[in-house]
Amino acid sequence: MENKLYTITVFSENSVGLLGQITIIFTRRAINIETLSVSPSALKGIHKFTITVLTTEDIVSKVVKQIDKRVDILKAYYNTDEDLVFQEIALYKVSTEKLLGLGSIEELVRKYHIRILEMTPDYAVLQKAGHYEETQQMFEELSESIGVLQFIRSGRVAITRSKVERLSDMLESIQQKFEKK
Amino acid sequence: MGNKITGAHAFMQALIEEGVDTIFGYPGGAIMPVFDALYDYDKHINHILTRHEQGATHAAQGYARVSGKVGVALVTSGPAATNAVTGIADAMLDSTPMVVITGQVGATLLGTDAFQEIDVVGITQPITKWAYQIRRPEDIAWAVARAFYIARSGRPGPVVLDFAKNAQIQEVEFDYKPCTFIRSYLPIPEVQPSQIEAAAALINGAKKPFALVGQGVILGNAEKELLAFLEKADIPAAWTLLGSSAMPTDFPLNKGFLGMHGNVAPNKKTNECDVLIAIGMRFDDRVTGDLNTYAKQAKIIHLDIDAAEIGKNVKPDAPVLGTTKETLPAITAKLNPAKHTEWIESFKEYETLEFEKVIQREVHPESGELTMGEVIHKITHATNNEAILVTDVGQNQMMAARYFNYTKTRSMVTSGGLGTMGFGIPAAMGAKMGAPERTVCMFAGDGGFQMTIQELGTIMQEQIGVKMIILNNHFLGMVRQWQEMFFEERYSFTEMQNPDFIAIAKAYRIDGTEVHVREDLDAAIADMLKDDKPYLLVVNVEKKGMVYPMMPAGATVTNILLGD
Numbered sequence: 247m248e249n250k251l252y253t254i255t256v257f258s259e260n261s262v263g264l265l266g267q268i269t270i271i272f273t274r275r276a277i278n279i280e281t282l283s284v285s286p287s288a289l290k291g292i293h294k295f296t297i298t299v300l301t302t303e304d305i306v307s308k309v310v311k312q313i314d315k316r317v318d319i320l321k322a323y324y325n326t327d328e329d330l331v332f333q334e335i336a337l338y339k340v341s342t343e344k345l346l347g348l349g350s351i352e353e354l355v356r357k358y359h360i361r362i363l364e365m366t367p368d369y370a371v372l373q374k375a376g377h378y379e380e381t382q383q384m385f386e387e388l389s390e391s392i393g394v395l396q397f398i399r400s401g402r403v404a405i406t407r408s409k410v411e412r413l414s415d416m417l418e419s420i421q422q423k424f425e426k427k
Numbered sequence: 428m429g430n431k432i433t434g435a436h437a438f439m440q441a442l443i444e445e446g447v448d449t450i451f452g453y454p455g456g457a458i459m460p461v462f463d464a465l466y467d468y469d470k471h472i473n474h475i476l477t478r479h480e481q482g483a484t485h486a487a488q489g490y491a492r493v494s495g496k497v498g499v500a501l502v503t504s505g506p507a508a509t510n511a512v513t514g515i516a517d518a519m520l521d522s523t524p525m526v527v528i529t530g531q532v533g534a535t536l537l538g539t540d541a542f543q544e545i546d547v548v549g550i551t552q553p554i555t556k557w558a559y560q561i562r563r564p565e566d567i568a569w570a571v572a573r574a575f576y577i578a579r580s581g582r583p584g585p586v587v588l589d590f591a592k593n594a595q596i597q598e599v600e601f602d603y604k605p606c607t608f609i610r611s612y613l614p615i616p617e618v619q620p621s622q623i624e625a626a627a628a629l630i631n632g633a634k635k636p637f638a639l640v641g642q643g644v645i646l647g648n649a650e651k652e653l654l655a656f657l658e659k660a661d662i663p664a665a666w667t668l669l670g671s672s673a674m675p676t677d678f679p680l681n682k683g684f685l686g687m688h689g690n691v692a693p694n695k696k697t698n699e700c701d702v703l704i705a706i707g708m709r710f711d712d713r714v715t716g717d718l719n720t721y722a723k724q725a726k727i728i729h730l731d732i733d734a735a736e737i738g739k740n741v742k743p744d745a746p747v748l749g750t751t752k753e754t755l756p757a758i759t760a761k762l763n764p765a766k767h768t769e770w771i772e773s774f775k776e777y778e779t780l781e782f783e784k785v786i787q788r789e790v791h792p793e794s795g796e797l798t799m800g801e802v803i804h805k806i807t808h809a810t811n812n813e814a815i816l817v818t819d820v821g822q823n824q825m826m827a828a829r830y831f832n833y834t835k836t837r838s839m840v841t842s843g844g845l846g847t848m849g850f851g852i853p854a855a856m857g858a859k860m861g862a863p864e865r866t867v868c869m870f871a872g873d874g875g876f877q878m879t880i881q882e883l884g885t886i887m888q889e890q891i892g893v894k895m896i897i898l899n900n901h902f903l904g905m906v907r908q909w910q911e912m913f914f915e916e917r918y919s920f921t922e923m924q925n926p927d928f929i930a931i932a933k934a935y936r937i938d939g940t941e942v943h944v945r946e947d948l949d950a951a952i953a954d955m956l957k958d959d960k961p962y963l964l965v966v967n968v969e970k971k972g973m974v975y976p977m978m979p980a981g982a983t984v985t986n987i988l989l990g991d
């Protein structure tokens with residue numbers, strides 16, 4: 247089976263040490279985490295992890311079951327890029343002098359849809375949102391033309407295209423089943 | 428209400444609320460307030476002082492495995508917690524319900540490399556169902572309730588509570604509510620009728636069905652349901668190491684032991700059956716050998732409580748999620764009564780082959796040195812097959828698994844998944860405490876016995892009536908066997924000079940006998956079983972005995988060596 251990029255979504259209780267519990271499941275199978283992003287979800291007290299990994303469907307399905315099994319994990323599932331609307335964000339710090347030396351900042355802004363977050367006599371911070379290839383392409387172009395002083399890219403955030411069962415509905419049905427017992 | 432008690436006392440009361448009456452433990456600085464409180468609860472809780480924290484955890488495992496209750500171990504911080512790690516890992520791999528409480532430095536010292544501070548939660552997270560640090564006395568009741576619920580529910584396993592010293596000392600109002608629900612944790616999946624239908628249809632269409640019985644039957648208390656299932660459709664069945672004793676040995680459809688040192692017939696038949704029904708077992712590599720050639724001809728049904736086991740090693744055609752207590756009778760109800768006489772008869776050929784090539788000379792030798800098999804065979808018969816078997820790890824374990832017989836369930840305690848040498852003595856103590864009315868026979872090699880030999884002190888102090896048998900071959904036998912078979916007889920560091928084991932037992936005031944020749948064996952066994960006191964029987968067996976049959980690691984399940 248060939249390797250592919252999978253996006254794993256995990257909803258968890260906000261308890262101490264959860265990130266560790268999740269990452270050791272990848273470590274045991276020697277899978278690199280490509281990107282990781284964690285934040286509070288739409289539901290109070292519940293955290294959402296978005297993790298991307300390059301692996302096979304067979305492995306990702308097993309890993310997701312192992313994650314889902316942990317006591318404090320509410321739900322874990324995986325998707326491929328076709329199922330998702332996703333985005334990353336990147337920041338580029340460049341020398342202001344060199345940036346101005348490019349001649350037309352407008353061209354750069356139009357080409358990459360960048361925003362300029364800050365500009366001082368010394369440096370400028372540019373922001374670009376996009377897929378990995380897009381932020382990477384801009385990084386490479388800037389590196390070649392004027393050099394990049396600092397560069398940072400966020401983990402992926404993603405939303406599924408399909409009409410999946412929403413977590414709040416799932417929680418409600420779990421609660422109802424429990425109360426019936 | 429309004430009555431405040433110390434965290435340590437609250438903790439004791441929480442344990443009592445959970446029905447705990449036996450604890451295996453070892454004190455130390457960071458758990459002293461709890462031990463001090465224990466002093467006030469000696470009428471409710473019987474604390475057994477082991478001689479090492481590893482022993483406390485294995486004893487708790489042995490206790491849990493025979494009684495079905497949650498085993499409890501109580502130890503201090505730092506080195507005590509790391510000593511407990513082996514037992515925790517063992518319980519995780521063998522799905523044994525256990526709560527281990529470790530002392531921890533006070534909350535203000537956490538993270539400072541304080542004396543005997545280690546990151547217990549960090550260390551144990553990968554080898555527990557749940558690991559939690561109690562930092563405030565207000566969390567005690569909640570954490571204990573949750574710990575026991577998680578340890579015993581669903582697929583059982585170990586839980587660690589790391590108990591900071593300040594929380595043991597500070598006062599709190601005690602208000603206990605048992606835990607019955609955690610929204611992020613659904614221990615028993617709901618039975619899905621479509622899965623039941625699919626499984627029943629496959630079985631009803633089968634000409635050569637074959638069932639593999641794992642510990643999931645015992646953990647689900649589904650032994651009766653299993654027999655009814657097998658009988659209705661006349662399905663021959665074999666068991667994994669941890670499925671030992673789920674079926675009585677003399678149950679007509681019981682076709683023996685699976686895996687590397689299992690019986691020939693069930694291993695061969697795995698690759699001849701048309702429908703393979705795995706019941707609460709996890710297709711361990713010691714059972715399956717090479718997965719690429721494992722049961723490829725068969726439709727596979729997999730009953731398990733743990734969704735992560737479904738498809739982990741073998742992809743089933745019909746997965747059946749749920750507890751065996753519910754799924755087995757649900758499938759049975761949909762089965763057509765059937766007879767598979769010819770198919771079942773066909774096991775005989777391999778049974779005869781194995782008897783002639785292996786069992787005859789191992790169990791009924793007429794001359795030469797004593798063998799492990801004959802000792803085990805004699806002892807199981809001397810107990811009317813009613814005893815509990817506890818084993819250590821190695822040749823002794825595989826031989827005991829092969830030749831010990833059962834009439835009752837929950838009669839076999841062994842370290843299967845982790846294969847922990849040193850498991851035997853402490854696990855046997857726990858088993859005897861968990862089933863005091865039963866005879867407990869513990870078999871160990873001369874190597875493994877010496878890994879936890881200090882627990883003889885516990886046995887002496889508590890007068891725990893375990894019957895210990897050392898099958899002494901003066902070698903780390905199982906490793907020596909592999910050296911003989913796969914490493915050109917290069918016996919690198921496997922021969923051992925042993926102490927006078929009987930003299931050691933005597934020093935602990937434990938009775939014992941050493942046997943060198945066949946003629947003395949029966950009398951020694953009778954002497955061992957004459958009462959309910961602790962006893963050590965040392966049997967000097969052949970030095971270079973081999974466990975056969977053997978399916979070499981990673982080989983096809985039908986590639987079985989008989990040593991002829």
Ligand SMILES: Cc1ncc(C[n+]2csc(CCOP(=O)(O)OP(=O)(O)O)c2C)c(N)n1
Pocket residue numbers: 819820821822823824846847848849871872873874875876898900902903904905906
């Ligand atoms: C703690 C631990 N260390 C090492 C091993 C590897 N090992 C497996 S079997 C075995 C030999 C056991 O020898 P002994 O206890 O004398 O039993 P025998 O095989 O001779 O019955 C060893 C060293 C193990 N399973 N556990």
